[in-house]
Amino acid sequence: MSYSEVFLQLGPASFRDVESLHEPDASSDAASSALKLQKALCMCRSKFATDARDKVYGLLGVLPDDVQKHIVPDYDVSIKDVFTKAAEYIISNTKRLDVLGMDWPAGRFSASASTKSKADLDSNNHRILSTWAIEIDRVVQTGIPISTVNTVDNFIMSFMHWYAMLQKDLRDSDEAQKRRANGVR
Incomplete structure (x- = not known):
């Protein structure tokens, strides 16, 4: 440029x-x-x-x-x-x-x-x-942040990171449901 x-x-x-x-x-x-x-x-x-x-x-x-x-x-x-x-x-x-x-x-x-x-x-x-504040919950996981100064590459990388975290959470949730269904904790 x-x-x-x-x-x-x-x-x-x-x-x-x-x-x-x-x-x-x-x-x-x-x-x-x-x-x-x-x-x-x-x-x-x-x-x-x-x-x-x-x-x-x-x-x-x-x-x-x-x-x-x-x-x-x-x-x-x-x-x-x-x-x-x-x-x-x-x-x-x-x-x-x-x-x-x-x-x-x-x-x-x-x-x-x-x-x-x-x-x-x-x-x-x-x-x-x-x-003053009331604690409602705690942040246990964060992804790549997006600010106001970004390029398309930043958005894609952030999206991919968040998507991968979501997929992992879904897999973990499915495995936990299977264990509960089989009586294993």
Whole structure:
């Protein structure tokens, strides 16, 4: 792929959804603005930036004013602190934790429906997140994850891995049923 093709596909010209960040919401509150920041971060996660801080700072000009008031560009701050501050802003204003997984659209996988999370950032050290949860089950098996930046090869490999795990589970289930039918545990 040539430099110009890469620039067209992954550069600023490919950020076509910028208009959606300016669409009026039913409420133009802090939560709405924070969700717009999260949406912009997700849409631009594959974009190039000479300085990683610009993954956040470079978006400020297309976001509502209240986001710009809370996140002020400071290139003396570490990259980690820039992303932490953005996550703190989103969590504090939306009362949602999906920013931790960068799931977009926000709430797409929401076991709690419209219930807001009980998440608090420690007032002295904003790096400490406290949350309440009810354990429903445990994840015992995972496959190859798919993110927003993938090629067809990634999708095929992930599909094949998940398919192989499903086939193994079905075989194990069939063998367990046969053992139960024969009175063997």
